Every structure is written in C-alpha cells, then in structure tokens.
Amino acid sequence: MKRTLSILGSTGSIGRQTLDVAQVCGHQVAALTVNRSVELAEQQARQFQPQLVVAVDESAAQDLKQRLADTSIRVVGGREGLMEAATLPQADTVVTAVVGIAGLEPTLAAIDQGKRIALANKETLVCAGDLVMRRAEEKGAEIVPVDSEHSAIFQCLQGCKDRGEVKRLIITASGGPFFGKTKEELEHVTRAQALRHPNWAMGAKITIDSATLMNKGLEFIEAMRLYHMPPQQIQVVVHRESIIHSLVEFNDGAILAQLGTADMRVPIQYALTWPERTPGPATPLDLLTCPPLTFAKPDPDTFRCLGLALECAQKGGTSTAILNGANEVAVELFLEEKISFLDIARLVEGALERVASKPADTLEDVLEADRAARQAVRDLLI
Template identity: 70%
Template sequence: MMKRISLLGSTGSIGRQTLEVAAACGITVGAVTARRSVALLEEQVRAFRPELAVCVDPAAAADLKVRTADTGVRVAAGPEGLLEAASLPSADCVVTAVVGIAGLEPTLAAIRAGKRVALANKETMVCAGELVTGEADRLGVDIVPVDSEHSAIFQCLQGCRDRGEVRRLILTASGGPFFGCAREQLAAVGPEQALKHPNWSMGAKVTIDSATLMNKGLELIEAMRLFRMPPEKISIAVHRESIVHSLVEYSDGAVLAQLGAPDMRLPIQYALTWPERRPGPAKPLDLLSCPPLTFAPPDLETFPCLRLALEAAGRGGTATAVLNGANEVAVERFLKGEISFLDIPVLVERALERVPVMSDPGLEDILEADRAAREAAVGAPC
C-alpha cells in the first residue's frame, strides 16, 4: 500500500474523494494542486498539511501563499509547480486527477521520477497512450487505473496468466441522462439537463462526455493503451444500473465481472492500496437490494461522438489526440452556451477531417495535433 501521495487536481470531484480515502486509510498527502480554486485548496492545506501546494494560475498561487503563510506549507505556481508536485521525492504515488491533456506532461514526469501513477486522467492515455506506457515499461513503473471501468478490468485481469487467454474486454456505460432519446429530442438540450447524470457525481466535463457517450469512446481508447488490446477486442454495453463496472471474457467462454456500488471511492482506494485490500469509506454492495441488471447495445446514430471515437481508435496515431482536443473545446463551448448539444460531434468531426494524422508520434507531434484540433473546433459549426 502507498504511504504518501501527491495529488494533482485535489479540488475536483476525484481529488476530493481521494482525500477522503487517504484520511480513512491512513495515507499521508505530500502535495495538493489546483488550477485556481484557492478557497478549497486552503481548506485542504490546513486539513492535510502537505509539504507543497500548487496553483497553476499565478495570481491564485500568490493569494494562496498569503492565506496559508501561517502553515509552513510551501506554495508553487504555474505548470512548473505541477511538474514539481508530480515528481515530489517524498511521494510513493502520484494521483493524476487533473482534467484534459493538461495531465499528460505531469504524468510523464511522475513516471520518470519512478512513482506509481494512479491514473484518473483518461486524456493522457487517449492522446499519448503508447508514449506513456512505453516510458512506464522502460522504467518499471506501475500505472493503476482509477476510472471505475478500467479499475474493473484491471481487477478482473489479476488472475490472468497470459493476455492471449482474453477474448475481449467489455466496458459498461450508464448511457447518460439521455438514454433512449431520439436524436431530434436532443436539439434543445442545454447544459443544465446534460449535467444531470443518473448515477454518478462527477465534474462538468466528464458528465457532458457521458451525456454524448464520448466518455465511453475515450475509455475504449484508454483501455486499448492500458491493456494492450486492439479496438476490435473491446466491446461496449449500456448498463443503466452502474453496478457491473466492466467485464473480461476469456477464451474458454468464462466472463469475469467486477460489481460494486456506484462510488468512485472504491476504484480510487484500490489504485492506492493495490495489491492489498483493506476497509475503506465506501459502503459494500447489497445484492439483495440491487435493481435488475440490464444490458443494451449503444446507439451510435443518436450519439455520434461514440462513433467518431471508435473511428479515431481504428486510425490510431494522432487521430485520438485530435478527437480529444476538439472535444475539450466543444464541451467547453457547450457549457458556455455558445453551441448546441448536437453541435459537439459536428465540431469534433470537422477537426478529424481537417487535421492531418501522424503515425507513431512523439510528444511534440501529439501536442501540435491537440493545438490544431482546438483551433479547428473554434468558430461556427458547419
């Protein structure tokens, strides 16, 4: 079990729940970081007394430094501060819970510093999975997934002697708030409706991705990279109850599933305590009070973001970075009321059509693809 963590993105939903797990399991916190949520970060500094606190926004960092001057906690700013937190010498494990491609370089920094990575930033694997896993393999660093679906697969693979025995991975999807809707019903959907997830309490970006089913496409790409599986060996099943978090089908026809209450503290804790298990703050699943468990295929016509993600997964190279960058911009624009819900896949598809795809990219190629995709997603939808 990890004894000391550095937590990147401590003020977000995953970050806050990670601190709950750390407190319950006796894990100390060496660093906390945020973009600019000064008030909440101050509370965390006073509660956990890390050695380092980082605000990426310099003005917010200056404010935090004044607020916490009596604590003795060192405050750093900017992307450099985030990289310092990612490679903190005293930390055993780095939890990467920042949102978007901003998590890529800190994740690489953590790996190069020899830290276990508890990965809660799927965009890192989506944009640069081969690069990240290659570095982890080279340095003998463990990457343990925090996403509930990937944690489920990780757990179901623990007894697997040979990945050749795996027939397929099955990712489950809640279907989001608009499951069963026809496409025309989504034309007038606004952020308030899209942010009402039926099962999970998550940040705004991932909640919108769940509503468009882009989140499941990103997770399929992440699973490809994490578990070294081609896209044709990964399936998606809509499971409204969010009890079965994902499954692994083996070559003999046996299917292993990981079940649990829809509580992110479960996969967070497993990432921090693996290969051990111990009591934690999450309540166990009561099978006798569960609703009937249902499964259905995803609707690619009503939710074209998933189709676009599957196509990008098949193309490989920088196509997945383009997909992710354009989607980040499109979701942000939707949340600001600049575009409609149905415009999100339009902007993503436009970027995929306009930005050239490079095979076997390096870090600079990936970052350039992300930049070009974001540029392509600006402007009125065609």
C-alpha cells in the same frame, strides 16, 4: 501498505474523494495541486498539512500564499509547480486527477521518476497511450487505473496468468441522461439537462462527455492502450444501473465481472493499495436491494461522439489526440452555452476532417495535433 501521495487536481471530484480515502486509510499527503479553487485548497492544506501546494493560476497562487502564510506549507504557482508536484521525491504515488490533456506532461514526468501512477486522467492514454505505456515500462513505473471501468478490468485480470487467454474486454456504460433519445430530441437539450447524470456525481466536463457518450469512446481507446488490446477485442455495453463496472471474457467462455456501488472511492482506494485490499470509506453493495441488471447496445449513430471515437480507435496515430482536443473545446463551448448539444459532435467531426492524422511518435506530435484540433474548432465557429 501506506503511501505518500501527490494529488494533481485535489479540488476536483476525484481529488476530493482521494483525500477521503487518504484520511480513512492513513495515507500521507505530500503535495496538492489546484487550478484556482483557493478556498477549498486552503481547507485541504490545513487539514492534511502537505509539504507543497500548487495553484496553477498565478493570481490564485498569490492569494493562497497569503492564506497559508501562518503555516510551513510551501505554495508555488504556475505550470512549473504542477511539474514539481508530479516529481516530488517524498511522494511514491501520484494521483493524476487533472482534467484534459493538461495531465499528460506531469504524468510523463512522474513516470520518469518511477512513481506509481494512480491514473484518473484518461486523456493521457487517449492522446499518447503508446508513448506513455512504453515510457512506463522503460522506467519501471506502475500505472494503476482509477476510472471505475478500467479498475474493474484491472481487477478482473488479476487472476489471469496469460493475457492470450482473454477473448474480450467489455466496458459498461450508464448511457447517460439521454439514453434512448433520438437526434431530434437531442437537438434542444440544455446545459442543465446534460449535467443531470442518473448515477454518478462527477465534474462538469466528464458529465457532458457521459451525456454525449464521448466518455465511453475515450475509455474504449484508453483500454486499447492500457491493456494492449486491438479494438475488435473490446465492446461497449449499456448497463443503466452502473453496478457492473466492466467485465472480461476469456477464451473458455467464462466472464468475470466487478460489481460495486457507484462510488469512486472503491477504484481510487484499490489504485493506492494494490495488490492489497483494506477496509475503506465506501458503502458496500447490497445484492438484496440492488435493482435488476439490464444490458443494451449503444447507439453510435445517434450519439455521434461515440461513433467518432470508435473510428479514431481503428485509425490510431494522432487522430485520437485530434478527437480529444476538439472535444475539450467543444464541451467548454457547450458549458458556456455558445453551441448546442449536437454541435459538440459536429465540431469534433469537422476538426477530424480538417486536421490530418499522422503517427504519434513523439510528445510534440501529440501536442501539435491537440493545438491544431483546438484551432480547427475555433475556425469552424467563425
């Protein structure tokens, strides 16, 4: 089935690869959104000829409008444009590749229109998972995960008629560039070292999250919400080769795993074509040349971000929004080289101690927790 896409965050890693898939598989592109990457946005717009292009940054929108003045493409700026792209009537599928909690409200808006959500923004479910999943069920919107780990679980569950048969979800982690390091060795990690992921080419924020293992903690919380699983039925396992993307264990002892190359175009394409499978641009896995597969326990004490995420998974409520908001600010500070690598976890833990958790019953509850967490991190720096 050919789909018509609205891609939120088209110039990021997921957005660019979604356009690769769209080109090869013949999907139409109705809307593209960017923050301020004007030059690449212009190239994408000219190639795919969407009806709408949005630059959230107003000055970037003005620049982009001038660049595309010789076309019939409508250019809009600001957050209102992002919301319009998420709800564009011509698009049946919205790819949410915006980074951070900024993706929450447009995802909810797309859900309200009954769109298929190709979900690449894990923070949406981390911060407001129960709210989002409940809204999707009410509106009849499909949420199909794009994260390689959750896509793997989603694929393994396709043959499962009764979720009561599932004993455990097993999420694999590469371990990032610092697997096996001690806290003392991590104290002087540099920005460049943390951005050197061994297997995946990703954006800066998610690459740092992979280095701290926060990414795996966020995925743990996301799996709870996406698959309605209690934390005791989810496990994180370090799998350095990133060939098995996740596994599902059933009550009879059988385990299903999804294997593939470290190519995000596979889960992106499946999110667009499900329940069908079609040829695509990704290179298939060659079992005769892939390395031996290894597994190890993660270390949530050394990688404190993972430990904090697992604690918040147990606690629930707005604690997960506090965790995420504090982490977003701390990672930004690290990328700006204003704090050390281990300060990321220290600041997140400090925010969790300062901001009280409560039930996440409304969107405002979630957004207020996020605001308070961000302010707590800034206050801790004073």
